[in-house]
Amino acid sequence: MLFMSAVLLWSLALMRTPNEMRNTVPSALMPHPPVPTNGDGVATPDVAESPSNGRLHDPQPKSSPRNPLLARLTSLTSIATIAATGMIVVGALAVVGGHYDKQVVRDQLAPQKIFFPKPATNPGLAAYAGQQVLTGKQAKLYAQDQIGVDLTKVAGGKTYSQISAEWIAGGMKNATLASERTTLFTGETLNGLLLNAWGWSEVGMIATLAGWILILLGAVLFLLPLANWQVNLRDRRPAVAGV
Helix, strand or coil: CCHHHHHHHHHHHCCCCCHHHHHCCCCCCCCCCCEECCCCCCCCCCCCCHHHHHHHCCCCCCCCCCCHHHHHHHHHHHHHHHHHHHHHHHHHHHHHHHHHHHHHHHCCCHCCCCCCCCCCCCCHHHHHHCCCCHHHHHHHHHHHHHHHHHHCCCCCCCCCCHHHHHHHHCCCCCCCHHHHHHHHHHHHHHHHHHHHHHHHHHHHHHHHHHHHHHHHHHHHHHHHHHHHHHHHHHHCCCCCCCC
């Protein structure tokens, strides 16, 4: 048994690679690489490469940006991107809401079939003679310059509440006051409805304008990083050693 164990250990020793054998040799006994010599057999010392012009060059020199304000604004890229996205989304919703408001005003006015008189009874409305009231602007003109002027001719400039009070005080038997009361009530109600339509059309116009402004500002925020690259980063070049 001892003989067989010895043979087995000897076989394993022969299978070890030269690298493994080299690792077992002490470093003091390892041969050293030859030292370069000159023509006279004198060893030449290693000379470290000296930087050109005796100066060390940073491979990536730091330089101040041409526009510090633009660089500072675009340094918050993630925040600017989120803000720009939010502004564009809100702006788009505002524009859509403004157009929807304009369409609703038109849909509410069209069934009423209100037309400007032709020929115009008010010289200021001659340009709208015969046109149907479909927009907020037309509704305001018709309410103020047409109905408003006509109502002043019904009862000597008195309002519905004044004529109604006189009619009630007279025992509600005066036919003239009753007729004027009905006319004033109808005219003032239509006047208020038209002015209400004009007010909502103004809201829609403001929403549309605000939406386009938000979309424009959001686009500017998206373009700031590109502007920073164009102004501050485009012309940067790494310094070349020896220049």
